[in-house]
Amino acid sequence: MAISKAFIASLLISLLVLQLVEADVEVSNKKNGPYGPKIDCGTACIARCRLSSRPNLCHRACGTCCTTCNCVPPGTYGNYDKCKCYAGLTTHGGRRKCP
Template sequence: MASRPLHVAVLLFVFLNEVSFLKLMAKDHDHVVFVNGGGSDSPAPLLDCAGLCGVRCSRHSRPNVCQRACGTCCERCGCVPPGTFGNRDLCGPCYANMTTHANRTKCP
């Protein structure tokens, strides 16, 4: 009979430990980065920037330069427009308005 209070104490300790762990995890969850500022409660999807940029730059005259620029834009903006050219506005102002040091559009 003396072991019953001990079991209850152990279960209570485990329960309180789990609750504090879940609170800590919920606190860390508040720092998730969302695509394009989000507004939704879902975390940013993981993009295959290399694959998407491979398609985007497949017909470019300088594919290596295009891949590098596209990869940077994909990581910063979380988007790569469809097709091999144009459609930059579909990714929003982050992608469409990013410029190089020479003030030329950066994202292909």
């Protein structure tokens, strides 16, 4: 009887520890994002859209893409090979969503 109570107690403690570890991993994923450490999308999109003829549209699209992919290609145009997720997002019409 004493062994079964000890076994049940240790099982409950193990489940509690497992739950705490899982919660810690989830919090760190929210901090870092699924694609690594979070980047500052605002600054990255300002750099990306600085030469755009439609800066408000560019910032809005870039911000959405950056939040989804957690990356923005360097420069003001192109360099999509540096951020595959960013390059892969498309509109309903099949055009690139991200500037």
